[in-house]
Amino acid sequence: MAGLPSQLTAQEKLADAGQQVFASNCAGCHGADGHGGERAPNLATVRSVISKSDDDLESIVKKGLPGLGMPPFAYLGDDKVKSVVAYLRVLQGKTTATPVTGNSTAGRALFFGKAQCSNCHMVRGSGGFMASDLSVYGDGQASSAIQHAVVTHAPSPTSxxxxxxxxxxxxxxxxxxxxxxxxxxxxxxxxxxxxxxxxxxxxxxxxxxxxLPKDYASRLSPTELDDLASFLITTAAQASATEKPAKRRQR
Ligand code: HEC
Ligand code: HEC
CATH class of the missing domain: 2.30.30.100 (SH3 type barrels.)
Structure with missing residues (x-):
C-alpha cells in the first residue's frame, strides 16, 4: 500500500491495519487474496458477500458461523474486526466509490415512470415482484456493466x-x-x-x-441509460451505508 501517509483517508488507514489482521487470521482459510482456499469460500468477488453491509460482516466475523467451520473472532476486539472488514472492501475493489456520471434523480424518475422498470423490479420496497430486487444490484458495478444488463436483459437461471x-x-x-x-x-x-x-x-x-424486455436500447437514450445506472449505483451505496438491504430473493 504505497502512498503518502498524509493523503490516506481514515478508511484507507483502517484497511491498511486490516491487511495485517487478515494475513494472520483469515488468509489461512480464505486465501491470501480472499478469493477462497481449501477450507473457506471466496470473500472477494461473490455478490452475496459484497452486498452485505459492514455491520453484517463485522457480526459474522465476531460470532463466526458455528457449525460451518468459520471460527468467531470477537476476541480480536472491535477495532481489529472493523479494520479487517475495511480490508475486505479493498479486496472486493470497493475502496473507491463507483464514479456516477449520470443524474440519479432523473434515473429514479425513469425507473418508476417512463422506463417502467418498477413494473417488474423492486427497489427499496417499491415496485414489482416479477424480476429481481435491484436495491443493492448497483453495488460495486460499473455504470457501463449495468447499462449492458439493461439493454440485453439476458435470462437468469434463478428467475x-x-x-x-x-x-x-x-x-x-x-x-x-x-x-x-x-x-x-x-x-x-x-x-x-x-x-x-x-x-x-x-x-x-x-x-x-x-x-425480458429487449427494446431498451431503442426506447431509452444513452443519457437516460446512464441516469438509470447512476440511480442503481447511488441507491445501492445508500442502502449499504444506512440500512440492511431488503432481500426478497434468495440467490
Ligand atoms: C478455520 C478457517 C477459517 C478462518 C480462519 C476464517 N474463516 Fe471465514 N469462513 C470459513 C468458512 C468455512 C466459511 C463458510 C461457512 C459457510 O457458510 O459454509 C466462512 C465464512 C466467512 C464469511 C461469510 C461469507 C458469506 O458467504 O457470507 C465471512 C465474511 C468470513 N468468513 C470472514 C472471515 C474473516 C474476516 C476471517 C479472519 C478474521 C475469517 N473469515 C477467518 C472459515 C474460516
Ligand atoms: C417485463 C418485466 C421487466 C421490466 C419492465 C424490466 N425488467 Fe429488468 N429483468 C427482468 C427479468 C425477468 C430479468 C432476469 C432475471 C431477474 O433478474 O429477475 C431482469 C434482469 C435485469 C437486470 C439484471 C439483474 C441481475 O441480477 O443480473 C437488471 C440490471 C435489470 N433487469 C434492470 C432493469 C431496468 C433498469 C429496467 C427499466 C429500464 C428493467 N430492468 C425493466 C424483467 C424486467
Whole structure:
C-alpha cells in the first residue's frame, strides 16, 4: 500500500491495519487474496458477500458461523474486526466509490415512470415482484456493466418466467419459484404466490424470454441509460451505508 501517509483517508488507514489482521487470521482459510482456499469460500468477488453491509460482516466475523467451520473472532476486539472488514472492501475493489456520471434523480424518475422498470423490479420496497430486487444490484458495478444488463436483459437461471394453464382454463403468468413432481409454485406480478397441483395443470410453458424486455436500447437514450445506472449505483451505496438491504430473493 504505497502512498503518502498524509493523503490516506481514515478508511484507507483502517484497511491498511486490516491487511495485517487478515494475513494472520483469515488468509489461512480464505486465501491470501480472499478469493477462497481449501477450507473457506471466496470473500472477494461473490455478490452475496459484497452486498452485505459492514455491520453484517463485522457480526459474522465476531460470532463466526458455528457449525460451518468459520471460527468467531470477537476476541480480536472491535477495532481489529472493523479494520479487517475495511480490508475486505479493498479486496472486493470497493475502496473507491463507483464514479456516477449520470443524474440519479432523473434515473429514479425513469425507473418508476417512463422506463417502467418498477413494473417488474423492486427497489427499496417499491415496485414489482416479477424480476429481481435491484436495491443493492448497483453495488460495486460499473455504470457501463449495468447499462449492458439493461439493454440485453439476458435470462437468469434463478428467475424463470412461466405460464401455467390449469385444466379449468385459468392462465397465470409469473416467475417460477419452486417445482417438483407434484406441484409448481409461481410468483405473480402482484407479489402473491400460487401453488398448483400438477394433476390440475393442463400445461406449463417456460416463457422466460418473453418476460425480458429487449427494446431498451431503442426506447431509452444513452443519457437516460446512464441516469438509470447512476440511480442503481447511488441507491445501492445508500442502502449499504444506512440500512440492511431488503432481500426478497434468495440467490
Ligand atoms: C478455520 C478457517 C477459517 C478462518 C480462519 C476464517 N474463516 Fe471465514 N469462513 C470459513 C468458512 C468455512 C466459511 C463458510 C461457512 C459457510 O457458510 O459454509 C466462512 C465464512 C466467512 C464469511 C461469510 C461469507 C458469506 O458467504 O457470507 C465471512 C465474511 C468470513 N468468513 C470472514 C472471515 C474473516 C474476516 C476471517 C479472519 C478474521 C475469517 N473469515 C477467518 C472459515 C474460516
Ligand atoms: C417485463 C418485466 C421487466 C421490466 C419492465 C424490466 N425488467 Fe429488468 N429483468 C427482468 C427479468 C425477468 C430479468 C432476469 C432475471 C431477474 O433478474 O429477475 C431482469 C434482469 C435485469 C437486470 C439484471 C439483474 C441481475 O441480477 O443480473 C437488471 C440490471 C435489470 N433487469 C434492470 C432493469 C431496468 C433498469 C429496467 C427499466 C429500464 C428493467 N430492468 C425493466 C424483467 C424486467
Amino acid at each position: 424463470r418466467g412461466v405460464k401455467v394453464t390449469t385444466k379449468s382454463g385459468e392462465k397465470i403468468l409469473g416467475a417460477l419459484r419452486a417445482e417438483d413432481n407434484f406441484a409448481v409454485t409461481l410468483l405473480s406480478p402482484d407479489g402473491s404466490f400460487h401453488t398448483y397441483d400438477r394433476a390440475k395443470v393442463a400445461a406449463i410453458q417456460y416463457t422466460s424470454e418473453s418476460l
